[in-house]
Amino acid sequence: MKTLIKLSALTLAIVSLFSINANAQDGGKTTTTGSGIRLSVGPDFGLPVGSFKDSYNWSVGGSVQAEFPILRDQLYVTVNGGYQNYFAKEINGVSGEDLQLIPAKAGLKYFPVQNFYVQGEAGAAFLTNKSDVGATKSAAFVYAPQVGYLFNVGGNNYIDAGVRFEGNSKFTDNGKSNNLLALRVAYSFGL
Numbered sequence: 001m002k003t004l005i006k007l008s009a010l011t012l013a014i015v016s017l018f019s020i021n022a023n024a025q026d027g028g029k030t031t032t033t034g035s036g037i038r039l040s041v042g043p044d045f046g047l048p049v050g051s052f053k054d055s056y057n058w059s060v061g062g063s064v065q066a067e068f069p070i071l072r073d074q075l076y077v078t079v080n081g082g083y084q085n086y087f088a089k090e091i092n093g094v095s096g097e098d099l100q101l102i103p104a105k106a107g108l109k110y111f112p113v114q115n116f117y118v119q120g121e122a123g124a125a126f127l128t129n130k131s132d133v134g135a136t137k138s139a140a141f142v143y144a145p146q147v148g149y150l151f152n153v154g155g156n157n158y159i160d161a162g163v164r165f166e167g168n169s170k171f172t173d174n175g176k177s178n179n180l181l182a183l184r185v186a187y188s189f190g191l
Contacts, residue, residue: 038156039064040158043184044063044183045060046061048180049179056089063186075108075109081102099129101128103124103125103166105122105142116148116149118146122142135175144182145165147162157189157190159185161184164184165179166179167179
């Protein structure tokens with residue numbers, strides 16, 4: 001777990017350094033076309049990592065994200081909410097209960113170069129089926145560093161494709177954290 005977090009932080013730092021260097025050579029031009037508030041809606045797919053993959057195969061869900069510009073169309077405040085279902089593995093012939101979460105996150109999205117972004121969010125993940133999975137807590141802290149790219153599909157409309165590491169603190173007193181690698185492909189449009 002600690003190694004994965006350190007590796008994620010190092011990767012994020014290296015990508016940021018290359019991006020800042022590319023932005024300096026670009027003359028500091030604005031990084032996205034259009035301006036104003038953007039919304040994006042799309043599916044999320046994930047693969048559990050670490051000890052979380054021992055109990056769950058994969059996840060699918062969806063999310064809605066609002067983005068509010070605060071610095072020259074390069075820095076946005078994000079608010080994200082959605083639903084995520086983690087499909088339980090069958091262990092010793094017995095199928096476990098799926099884990100169902102409603103994550104609510106806020107964070108920052110930065111465009112160091114045109115259409116490429118680095119995003120970080122934190123918030124809470126609410127467990128909708130606490131009694132079914134034997135959890136002792138209804139909510140957990142969640143954080144999600146992400147990198148992605150906006151593919152322009154005309155005007156101020158984009159396909160927003162991002163890859164993230166998402167970590168949830170434990171839902172049981174003696175449990176372990178729940179981590180996954182996820183892909184979000186969303187339709188993004190300006191208001």
